[in-house]
Amino acid sequence: MAALSEIIAVLQDAYPPSLAESWDAVGLVCGDPIEEVRRVLVCVDPVEATVAEADELGAQLIVAHHPLLLRGVHGVPADTTKGGLVHRMIRSGIALYCAHTNADSASPGVSDALAAAIGLRVLRPLNPNADGVTGIGRIGELAEPEPFSVFVQRVADALPHTEPGVFGGGDPDRLIRTVAVSGGAGDSYLATAAEAGVDAYVTADLRHHPAGEHLEGGGPALVGLTHWASEWPWCEQASGIVRDAFAGNVDTHVSTRRTDPWTIRASREHIQ
Template sequence: MPTLAEMISSLEAAYPPELAESWDAVGLVCGDPAEEVDRVLICVDPVTATVDEAFALGAQLIVAHHPLLLRGVHGVAADTAKGRLVHRLIRGGIALYCAHTNADAASPGVSDALAEAIGLRVLRPLAPHPDGATGIGRIGELPEPEPFAAFVHRVADALPETEPGVVGAGDPDRLIRTVAVSGGAGDSYLDAVRVAGVDAYVTADLRHHPAGEHLEAGGPALVGVTHWASEWPWCEQASAVLRAAFAGNVEVHVSTRPTDPWTVRAGAKTGSGQKRLSVKGE
């Protein structure tokens, strides 16, 4: 069986730590690099649900996209939510490794996986690093143009189902061919999207004012998805890295537990897709 150190080496060849943003916290959170690993779980979020899943699988390693301890901490006491997870992992002999903005920027990386799921041919990064090959987000194109309404359904069909679903902002009949994507929160790249001149932009965590101002300024149509769903395709990409490196020696599982925090949706809709407000005096 390979050691944890060998598995980390393969992951860091695919997602070099030096690509991570300066504020990020990537790498090994807990675990002994000398220990052997024969079962791995890949997930977006290192939370109770995925830790439970790792225990149920008998995994010795969780590879997560999001860091568990992003901000500076002075302790991991077991009476805190994150501290409890660290204690459970260590007691259970499960290592935790996180690949975050280094996986976002790598080529291929998180946005490549999102683009592939949607059916795009990737052309270039949306916000490239100086080398031109790596960077945040991707710009790609569809095989054939299609109406925006159909494109929104394409995105919904490509990603895991979530309670909030997938929403679109733009003319339903607008033809879409070139598309920018950014896994995770992406409204900080709206200016780059406008400059790129694409027809649509797919990302998560779009806020009301930036999205509205973007559309008022004539920017590309927007497709909003949940943060978790936008990054989930990366799990299969990362699993392929380990399967290729340790074929026959390691079982690699992709988490099947949704960790999107939104679990309840309410609100009746009219044919226009908007709930009609009842105004006093009407």
């Protein structure tokens, strides 16, 4: 076993809190740093499903990417959604630690995990910090160029299933070699991807107007993902960091609960 404080130290070394955006809320949400941890669950979202999963596993710690309490609160009463989760975790002896934009910017971080899942060799950050190593997003390359239609399928095959699936915008025959990726909502970096001269940009939460204007302007082809799917590969990365640091002493598990909010997909049949 390891003390919670020891695991936090390892996570902070991998994902320095100093890399977090000023508006973010990262770190320990609940839990006693002196308590011992035998089992850890890593997930994207700290929600009812993953808290229940941690409870079932007998985990003493949830490491989540998204913050539970991002905006300021004046209380956590048990009859509210988030307050109820806090109370359940405390009653069950489960601590919650969140690594959000610090994990996005860290090297390796969220976008490195996404790039690796797709099969990219990372070259540099998409939007680098002053050190040129950390920063949001990554630019990478495929071993060999492939048509955009093949590349979109590559992305779909690499990531967990979601009802909305994976969608592409661009010429199906366009050859793709250099690719920008940004886990999470990334349409604020459309211009950055275009300026980088990549062939395609993979990200989540793409909006209609920015995406359309980007493509009309001759920017890189776009691959759209759900937010959860784009960040889920990070869970194995974070799990591996804890597993390697406490080999034989702490069990680590990656959440198997799909917390993407979209659960139904319907489409109108094409009529000739």
